Amino acid sequence: AAACTETDDAAPQDAVLLDRGIIGSAEVAGEIPELSRLSGAREDHVGVALCGIDGEILGAGNGREHAFPVQSISKAFAYGAAIDLHGMEHVDSVVDEEPTGEEFNALSLDPHTKKPKNPLVNIGAIRTHAMLGAEQSERTQRLRAVLDAAAGRPLELHRETFEEELGTADRNLALAYMLRAAGSMEEDAAEVVGGYVEGCAVLTTVTDLAVMAATLASGGTNPLTGERVFSRVAARQVLSVMMTCGMYDNAGDWVSDVGLPAKSGVGGGIIAALPSRFGVASYAPQLDLHGNSVRGTLFFERFSADFALHLLDGV
Numbered sequence: 289a290a291a292c293t294e295t296d297d298a299a300p301q302d303a304v305l306l307d308r309g310i311i312g313s314a315e316v317a318g319e320i321p322e323l324s325r326l327s328g329a330r331e332d333h334v335g336v337a338l339c340g341i342d343g344e345i346l347g348a349g350n351g352r353e354h355a356f357p358v359q360s361i362s363k364a365f366a367y368g369a370a371i372d373l374h375g376m377e378h379v380d381s382v383v384d385e386e387p388t389g390e391e392f393n394a395l396s397l398d399p400h401t402k403k404p405k406n407p408l409v410n411i412g413a414i415r416t417h418a419m420l421g422a423e424q425s426e427r428t429q430r431l432r433a434v435l436d437a438a439a440g441r442p443l444e445l446h447r448e449t450f451e452e453e454l455g456t457a458d459r460n461l462a463l464a465y466m467l468r469a470a471g472s473m474e475e476d477a478a479e480v481v482g483g484y485v486e487g488c489a490v491l492t493t494v495t496d497l498a499v500m501a502a503t504l505a506s507g508g509t510n511p512l513t514g515e516r517v518f519s520r521v522a523a524r525q526v527l528s529v530m531m532t533c534g535m536y537d538n539a540g541d542w543v544s545d546v547g548l549p550a551k552s553g554v555g556g557g558i559i560a561a562l563p564s565r566f567g568v569a570s571y572a573p574q575l576d577l578h579g580n581s582v583r584g585t586l587f588f589e590r591f592s593a594d595f596a597l598h599l600l601d602g603v
């Protein structure tokens with residue numbers, strides 16, 4: 289918790305933000321910053337939380353209580369749910385596990401296998417979502433149930449974000465239709481995108497995210513409720529893919545500088561896990577050019593360095 293000192297200490301100077309390529313309101317994925325404002329995000333919001341696998345929770349920051357859309361962090365949990373539903377082998381035959389080095393909403397479809405490159409970019413998450421049940425209602429219910437179980441409480445849907453994003457989903461619809469055109473998805477494109485977008489619009493606080501990350505760190509069991517949310521195999525696989533693909537086209541830098549499996553969302557959240565120890569999360573809504581939280585990234589760099597948490601620090 290020493291690294292989680294109060295907000296002003298944690299907030300970097302504007303020059304640092306500029307240096308990191310902090311962006312104006314219209315530059316990431318067009319509509320997304322508007323969406324984060326819909327849920328009341330403030331530019332000066334910062335929050336961090338840590339949840340041990342024994343269930344102990346620590347937190348700091350003026351944004352600690354604020355609920356914001358989980359966005360792409362839901363992708364990691366959809367992937368775990370798909371693995372537990374269908375088994376690793378089948379999921380692997382449908383969605384690959386290769387880093388893309390591309391933007392989160394890129395058309396990352398392997399030209400030979402026609403598989404999305406990984407489940408943590410939009411196209412892979414849309415394909416993963418289609419695996420969560422035979423019908424739209426079953427798929428969304430399953431995803432919502434897994435998010436709730438990982439957080440240890442029922443999470444609300446932010447209707448405005450959901451509807452706004454549904455109304456501006458051309459890019460995600462295009463990705464879904466590309467999957468169908470490639471013969472890689474049979475389900476109705478609009479229905480699958482609807483369910484995927486609903487998962488993105490679920491509201492979480494930074495504490496919820498820390499508990500969700502701790503559920504992965506513990507090998508699939510929620511440390512607060514004791515509920516097994518994922519099999520150990522699924523938790524391990526989700527964390528493996530987070531390690532290489534969770535931060536989009538910044539994944540390489542992240543592995544070097546932070547060295548923990550992580551996942552970001554354009555709502556401003558980032559989760560990371562130290563296996564068998566704890567889950568940790570940050571929230572700060574301003575995003576860099578990759579769509580990752582600027583202050584969250586700075587927090588994790590410092591947190592990992594101060595406590596020597598990089599998984600390879602033992603060398």
Ligand code: GLN
Nearest residue numbers: 359360392488553554579
């Ligand atoms: N809902 C967003 C989208 O589909 C999620 C993107 C993200 O968080 N990186 O574009």
